[in-house]
Structures are given as structure tokens and as C-alpha cells.
Amino acid sequence: xxxxxxxxxxxxxxxxxxxxxxxxxxxxxxxxxxxxxxxxxxxxxxxxxxxxxxxxxxxxxxxxxxxxxxxxxxxxxxxxxxxxxxxxxxxxxxxxxxxxxxxxxxxxxxxxxxxxxxxxxxxxxxxxxxxxxxxxxxxxxxxxxxxxxxxxxxxxxxxxxxxxxxxxxxxxxxxxxxxxxxxxxxxxxxxxxxxxxxxxxxxxxxxxxxxxxxxxxxxxxxxxxxxxxxxxxxxxxxxxxxxxxxxxxxxxxxxxxxxxxxxxxxxxxxxxxxxxxxxxxxxxxxxxxxxxxxxxxxxxxxxxxxxxxxxxxxxxxxxxxxxxxxxxxxxxxxxxxxxxxxxxxx
Amino acid sequence: xxxxxxxxxxxxxxxxxxxxxxxxxxxxxxxxxxxxxxxxxxxxxxxxxxxxxxxxxxxxxxxxxxxxxxxxxxxxxxxxxxxxxxxxxxxxxxxxxxxxxxxxxxxxxxxxxxxxxxxxxxxxxxxxxxxxxxxxxxxxxxxxxxxxxxxxxxxxxxxxxxxxxxxxxxxxxxxxxxxxxxxxxxxxxxxxxxxxxxxxxxxxxxxxxxxxxxxxxxxxxxxxxxxxxxxxxxxxxxxxxxxxxxxxxxxxxxxxxxxxxxxxxxxxxxxxxxxxxxxxxxxxxxxxxxxxxxxxxxxxxxxxxxxxxxxxxxxxxxxxxxxxxxxxxxxxxxxxxxxxxxxxxxxxxxxxxxxxxxxxxxxxxxxxxxxxxxxxxxxxxxxxxxxxxxxxxxxxxxxxxxxxxxxxxxxxxxxxxxxxxxxxxxxxxxxxxxxxxxxxxxxxxxxxxxxxxxxxxxxxxxxxxxxxxxxxx
Numbered sequence: 013x014x015x016x017x018x019x020x021x022x023x024x025x026x027x028x029x030x031x032x033x034x035x036x037x038x039x040x041x042x043x044x045x046x047x048x049x050x051x052x053x054x055x056x057x058x059x060x061x062x063x064x065x066x067x068x069x070x071x072x073x074x075x076x077x078x079x080x081x082x083x084x085x086x087x088x089x090x091x092x093x094x095x096x097x098x099x100x101x102x103x104x105x106x107x108x109x110x111x112x113x114x115x116x117x118x119x120x121x122x123x124x125x126x127x128x129x130x131x132x133x134x135x136x137x138x139x140x141x142x143x144x145x146x147x148x149x150x151x152x153x154x155x156x157x158x159x160x161x162x163x164x165x166x167x168x169x170x171x172x173x174x175x176x177x178x179x180x181x182x183x184x185x186x187x188x189x190x191x192x193x194x195x196x197x198x199x200x201x202x203x204x205x206x207x208x209x210x211x212x213x214x215x216x217x218x219x220x221x222x223x224x225x226x227x228x229x230x231x232x233x234x235x236x237x238x239x240x241x242x243x244x245x246x247x248x249x250x251x252x253x254x255x256x257x258x259x260x261x262x263x264x265x266x267x268x269x270x271x272x273x274x275x276x277x278x279x280x281x282x283x284x285x286x287x288x289x290x291x292x293x294x295x296x297x298x299x300x301x302x303x304x305x306x307x308x309x310x311x312x313x314x315x316x317x318x319x320x321x322x323x324x325x326x327x328x329x330x331x332x333x334x335x336x337x338x339x340x341x342x343x344x345x346x347x348x349x350x351x352x353x354x355x356x357x358x
Numbered sequence: 359x360x361x362x363x364x365x366x367x368x369x370x371x372x373x374x375x376x377x378x379x380x381x382x383x384x385x386x387x388x389x390x391x392x393x394x395x396x397x398x399x400x401x402x403x404x405x406x407x408x409x410x411x412x413x414x415x416x417x418x419x420x421x422x423x424x425x426x427x428x429x430x431x432x433x434x435x436x437x438x439x440x441x442x443x444x445x446x447x448x449x450x451x452x453x454x455x456x457x458x459x460x461x462x463x464x465x466x467x468x469x470x471x472x473x474x475x476x477x478x479x480x481x482x483x484x485x486x487x488x489x490x491x492x493x494x495x496x497x498x499x500x501x502x503x504x505x506x507x508x509x510x511x512x513x514x515x516x517x518x519x520x521x522x523x524x525x526x527x528x529x530x531x532x533x534x535x536x537x538x539x540x541x542x543x544x545x546x547x548x549x550x551x552x553x554x555x556x557x558x559x560x561x562x563x564x565x566x567x568x569x570x571x572x573x574x575x576x577x578x579x580x581x582x583x584x585x586x587x588x589x590x591x592x593x594x595x596x597x598x599x600x601x602x603x604x605x606x607x608x609x610x611x612x613x614x615x616x617x618x619x620x621x622x623x624x625x626x627x628x629x630x631x632x633x634x635x636x637x638x639x640x641x642x643x644x645x646x647x648x649x650x651x652x653x654x655x656x657x658x659x660x661x662x663x664x665x666x667x668x669x670x671x672x673x674x675x676x677x678x679x680x681x682x683x684x685x686x687x688x689x690x691x692x693x694x695x696x697x698x699x700x701x702x703x704x705x706x707x708x709x710x711x712x713x714x715x716x717x718x719x720x721x722x723x724x725x726x727x728x729x730x731x732x733x734x735x736x737x738x739x740x741x742x743x744x745x746x747x748x749x750x751x752x753x754x755x756x757x758x759x760x761x762x763x764x765x766x767x768x769x770x771x772x773x774x775x776x777x778x779x780x781x782x783x784x785x786x787x788x789x790x791x792x793x794x795x796x797x798x799x800x801x802x803x804x805x806x807x808x809x810x811x812x813x814x815x816x817x818x819x820x821x822x823x824x825x826x827x828x829x830x831x
Contacts, residue, residue, distance in 0.1 A: 028550050033805025034812060041813075208816055217817040225773055 456685030542619025559609030587768030
């Protein structure tokens with residue numbers, strides 16, 4: 013049995029120096045890892061501001077665009093079907109950079125699975141023809157399947173490339189997949205073990221441990237999250253819409269802080285319905301509320317295509333949402349004056 | 359409510375704070391402990407609280423009557439009553455299904471087709487532990503080793519103390535009751551010792567046992583197709599899993615008890631460094647082996663009635679010890695195996711003493727050899743302990759016995775084994791060679807070890823709060 017404490021006065025020898033030293037060692041390890049290890053994406057804030065995520069478990073584990081000497085090289089990776097392209101790291105004097113952030117609609121051309129002839133490239137050709145004396149560059153960072161969460165990640169990455177204009181084309185059909193990811197991430201970070209994944213040291217060492225012992229990666233979507241069938245679709249839909257609006261607002265704030273103009277491209281479908289119905293407001297309606305002179309412009313695509321769709325849906329669409337050559341040309345043509353208004357071209 | 363869950367941590371935090379807010383009022387602390395222990399037990403299955411109370415009240419009343427009784431025959435009758443009640447409870451809830459099924463199967467083999475009645479009896483958690491604990495108390499009162507406890511609250515605290523209620527250590531009344539019936543304190547040494555025990559216990563359970571459980575479960579899910587190397591490494595892995603699991607549980611139990619001002623008995627003393635079977639049982643599950651020695655082996659006559667009887671007593675004690683673990687023929691086989699090891703060791707002891715080299719180096723090498731042989735004998739013994747059926751035992755033995763064969767997943771098993779046990783082996787070896795090794799080191803050495811233990815838990819602690827193996831007993 014323990015004897016009662018022999019003295020009530022403080023003695024420094026009684027302090028648990030071993031435990032304190034252990035805590036200090038672990039703190040040093042964390043700081044050391046943070047100093048030398050950079051997660052493979054732009055910044056941790058990308059995720060912690062939105063959906064806290066451990067680097068090795070995220071859906072954005074790898075970047076598609078890498079600095080190689082004086083170039084930035086965008087390559088297709090396993091999880092990112094970005095358009096392969098190269099451009100100088102440092103923006104040359106007098107160059108005007110237009111960066112497109114979007115998903116399949118701004119990625120795909122008239123031929124299925126091919127990016128040639130997409131509307132941003134058609135727009136760029138028209139701009140080059142109209143302004144042969146200006147040094148213009150188009151960087152299209154669209155990736156098929158990306159929703160607003162991952163578009164925001166690309167947006168932050170794109171800020172490094174010193175853009176003069178952003179064209180943002182977000183479309184709510186991809187929000188479902190990303191919502192599943194968010195549910196997964198919430199699940200991943202639940203409990204004590206999940207909270208530990210906020211530590212870089214834990215993440216790096218866990219990665220090392222898992223690789224050394226061939227531990228299987230966690231399943232892409234964990235079970236037991238609120239993606240279960242019994243969850244009210246209206247609740248989920250509202251969550252997706254709130255997330256999308258939040259991400260678009262964040263992009264606009266980031267652009268505004270750097271005085272970069274933004275063009276929001278509206279959503280559309282071949283049956284002319286807008287997808288987002290929230291309290292009687294459409295997603296395009298939301299975009300319209302954010303339009304603000306030349307700093308934020310909105311291209312009302314449904315209005316642009318309505319007449320054509322009424323006549324014959326297949327005239328401008330090759331499927332439910334993607335444009336055919338004529339549709340892409342129409343959108344490109346409508347974008348040109350907006351770009352000219354946003355950039356000092358004249 | 360498992361020790362390795364946040365729920366238990368919260369429960370213990372509340373109890374710990376409330377407990378020490380009561381200061382030196384140990385009676386009030388006992389009330390709190392009893393209520394907390396009943397709550398803890400009810401979290402498993404509240405239906406069996408009644409059984410716990412019944413078992414406790416029977417021994418409380420009988421022990422008082424035994425003490426008051428002077429007639430030896432009546433005293434004997436009372437102790438027989440108490441032991442019979444406790445063994446009946448154990449027999450009904452733990453062994454009835456086993457005996458009914460085994461009887462039916464035996465009759466079927468003799469040509470009598472009997473359909474056993476499905477009784478559907480659920481095994482109450484911790485029943486083997488608390489019945490043995492209360493039995494030791496009444497037997498000690500009967501032997502006049504200790505006086506009967508008059509205070510029901512103290513006795514209830516002794517029986518139901520939550521750190522040891524569901525899986526031991528099987529404490530003795532002579533050790534715990536004086537602690538219950540007096541004021542307790544929490545000096546800084548006890549605080550550090552308790553925290554340290556809990557941390558190392560979690561390390562053993564969450565890092566070693568739960569990670570190795572993946573390897574072992576995978577191997578034992580396909581005993582018919584294991585390669586020789588897979589079977590061997592699976593057995594090694596289980597040896598460390600069971601040690602990590604049970605000694606980890608015991609460390610957490612002792613640590614929590616320490617933080618409540620109690621000092622529980624040591625239950626494990628680096629058992630894989632044992633040099634012979636007798637040594638092993640003085641290091642493994644010490645509270646059970648000493649219970650079996652004091653209340654079964656010695657009453658059977660111990661080593662006082664000649665060699666044949668001693669050997670029989672040893673074998674029977676271990677056989678029943680095996681059955682204590684679980685109502686299954688695999689546990690009977692495990693007990694018989696260890697009984698046989700003890701018998702062989704007893705018979706070969708004079709020879710072993712003669713051949714043991716006298717020189718320092720020779721003696722040391724001899725110890726290492728004995729240690730290695732005993733370790734492998736114990737590892738082999740774990741096979742029936744882990745297998746669900748005798749067929750599985752046979753299949754694994756056939757796998758081990760086959761010539762050559764492929765490696766299969768054995769390299770992966772070996773990797774896991776090495777990664778999970780390296781730190782434990784180093785620490786235990788250091789402790790074996792120099793007792794209290796860690797306490798004698800400077801703070802940075804201890805800090806390094808603590809950091810390594812903590813980091814192991816952080817990076818590779820299997821989440822989810824997996825149950826302890828010994829909870830099924």
C-alpha cells in the first residue's frame with residue numbers, strides 16, 4: 013500500500029522530468045516535420061479552412077502542376093485528368109494570363125473524352141485574332157469531375173501563377189461526389205485517432221509505417237457516414253448548395269484581395285432547367301447576385317442558349333450538359349466581350 | 359466499457375475527480391467505488407448484476423457464520439456450502455452448455471442419437487474472476503488466515519472493485535481488505551507509477567496486441583491452407599498478442615487502481631524469459647497460478663505425498679486451470695499440455711541440475727538455451743489456446759510438420775511481428791537483466807522510451823477499442 017506523502021512542500025525532484033522530456037521530444041519532432049515536410053499541395057489552409065484533411069488521405073494528395081526549373085508543367089495524374097500544358101513560372105512582362113477553373117464542361121471539346129476544341133480554347137483563339145498585338149496566355153486548369161471543393165483547391169494553386177483573369181465554371185452535378193468525400197473526411201477525423209491526423213509528424217510516420225507493413229489504404233468512402241440512403245435528399249441537397257456557394261464566395265474573396273477580375277460562367281442543361289433550386293433561387297441566380305461590374309461578371313449561359321435549345325436541344329449540346337461544337341462556339345463568342353471588359357486589351 | 363476506449367477514460371476521470379474530492383473519508387470513497395463498479399459492470403450487462411450481488415452476499419454471510427462457528431463439522435459444512443454455491447454458479451453459466459454438448463456428442467458416437475437441449479446461456483463477464491476471488495476469501499476465513507469482514511460495504515468494494523472486476527488480477531482479501539478499510543493517499547510517486555502503468559498497458563494492448571491480432575486472425579481464418587512458415591509466424595504472433603493483451607489489461611487495471619490509492623498484486627513478470635515450466639507459472643498470470651497453488655494443488659496434497667501423487671496433483675491442477683479459462687476441449691488440451699510440461703520438468707529436474715554448467719559463461723549460455731526452449735514450448739502451447747476446435751489444432755500442426763513449403767504471407771507476418779514487438783523485447787530484456795532498469799535511468803533515457811511508446815500509439819495504435827481476450831473467461 014502507498015505511504016502517505018512524506019512532505020507537503022514542493023520539490024523540483026518530484027517533477028516527472030522523463031514525461032516532460034518525452035513531450036518536448038514529440039513537440040520537437042512535430043516542429044521538425046513541419047519545417048521540412050510540405051504536403052503535396054499548395055497550402056494546408058486549403059483544407060483546414062474548408063474541410064480539415066490529413067495530406068495522405070485527401071482526394072487531392074497530388075498536384076497536377078509542378079514547378080520544373082523555370083517552367084510549370086501540368087501533367088495528367090492518376091486522380092487528375094488535367095489538360096497537359098507548360099508555361100513559364102515567372103510571368104513574362106506584358107503577358108496577360110487567363111486561368112480557367114472548371115470541370116468537364118470547360119475541359120471537354122465536341123468529341124467525347126477529348127479536350128480539343130473546348131470553349132475556353134475557342135474563346136482564346138478569338139481573342140488572339142482580335143488582339144494580335146497582345147501577349148495572351150490561357151491556362152486551363154479544368155478537370156472532369158471536379159466540384160467546387162476541388163476547384164477551390166485549384167484556384168488557390170492558380171494564385172501562384174499570377175493570373176490577370178479567372179474564368180470560373182462550377183457546375184453542381186459534381187458536388188455529390190465531393191460531399192461523399194467530405195463525409196469520409198469527417199468520419200476519418202472523428203474520435204481521438206482522427207484528431208491525431210492533424211499532426212504532420214503522425215501523418216508522415218503513419219505513412220511510413222503503412223508503406224513498410226503494406227497496410228491497406230482506408231476505403232474511399234467510409235461506411236457509417238451520412239451518405240446512407242435514409243438521409244433526406246433535401247437536406248443533402250441544401251448542404252451541397254451551401255458548400256458550393258461558400259466555395260464560390262471564397263474564390264471571389266481571394267480574387268478580390270488580389271484585384272483579379274473573375275467571370276462566372278452559368279450552368280445549363282439541354283432541357284433548359286437550372287439544376288439548383290433553393291428557396292426559389294437558382295444557382296445562376298446566385299451567380300448573378302455576385303456579379304459586380306467588371307471585377308465579377310456573370311455569363312448567363314441559359315439565357316444565351318435558351319432559344320437554341322427550344323428549337324432543338326441537340327443543336328448546342330452533345331449530351332445533357334456538355335456542349336457540342338456549336339454550343340462551345342456560342343459560349344466562347346459570348347465570353348470574348350466579357351474578357352475584353354475585364355482585361356486592359358483595348 | 360473497455361479500458362482502451364474514450365468512454366472508459368471519461369468514466370474514470372469522473373470517478374477519479376469525485377473520489378479524491380472526498381479526501382480522507384474512505385467510507386464515502388468506498389460508497390463511490392461500489393456505485394461506480396456496479397455502473398461499470400452494468401455497462402456490460404445489467405442483467406448479471408443480480409448474480410454478482412448473489413455471489414457476494416452468499417460469501418459475506420457464510421464467512422461471518424464460519425467465523426462465529428466453533429464446531430469443525432459445521433464449519434466444514436458451511437465452507438462446502440459456499441464453495442458449492444460458487445462452483446454451481448460457475449458450472450451453470452460457464453460449463454453447462456459444454457458438458458451437455460460433449461455428453462450428447464459422446465452418446466452419439468456410442469450410437470445413441472441424442473439431441474442436446476439448446477439452453478442459450480450467456481456467459482456473464484468476469485464470472486471466473488469474481489467467483490475465484492470470493493472463494494479465496496471464504497476459504498481464508500475458514501482457515502483462520504483472515505477474519506471475516508463485517509462491513510458489507512467494504513466486502514462489496516473488495517468483490518466489485520472495477521479495475522479488476524472483469525479480468526482480474528484475482529486479488530486476495532488479506533491484501534486488499536486492509537487497503538479498503540483505511541484511508542488512501544495519492545503521493546506523486548503513485549501518480550506517476552499509475553500513469554506509467556496505464557500508458558505501458560495501452561501500448562501493449564493497442565499497439566502490440568491489436569496490431570498482431572490482424573495477423574493472427576488472418577492466419578487462423580484459414581488453418582487448412584497455411585504454409586509451414588505462416589503457421590510458425592502466426593503462433594509467434596499470437597504469443598505476443600496474448601501477452602500484450604492480457605498483461606496490457608493487467609497494467610491498466612493496476613495503474614487505475616494505483617491512481618485510486620490501491621496497490622494490486624503483480625500479475626506478470628516477463629514470462630517469456632522463464633527457464634522452465636515452473637518458472638513460467640511464477641511469471642504468467644501469477645494471481646491465478648498462485649490461487650491454483652494455494653486452493654487446489656496444496657489441498658490435493660501438494661508435494662507432500664510422494665512423487666506419483668505430486669505429479670498427479672500437478673497435472674490435475676493444470677488441467678483444471680486450463681478448463682478455468684474456457685469451456686472447450688482446446689482449453690482442456692492446453693491445461694493438459696502445461697500439466698505434462700510441469701510433470702516432465704519435475705522428473706527431469708535432478709538431471710537438469712547435474713548437467714547445468716557451473717562456470718559463469720557456461721551457466722549463462724545454459725540459461726539462454728533453457729529460456730529459448732521454454733519460450734518455444736510455451737508458443738506451441740498457445741496453439742490450442744487460440745484454436746477454436748481440435749481440428750484447427752491438428753491442421754496447424756500438420757502445416758508446421760510439413761517439409762519445406764512456400765513462404766506465403768510469412769514474410770509479412772514476420773515484418774509485423776518485428777515492428778510490433780521490437781520495443782517491447784528491448785525493454786523487457788533490459789528489465790530482466792537489470793530490474794527497475796527504466797527507473798534507474800536518467801530522465802532523458804526515460805523520456806526517449808516514453809516518447810517512443812507514445813509515438814507507437816499515435817502512429818500505429820489500432821483504433822476502435824478492440825475487446826480483451828481474457829474478457830471471454
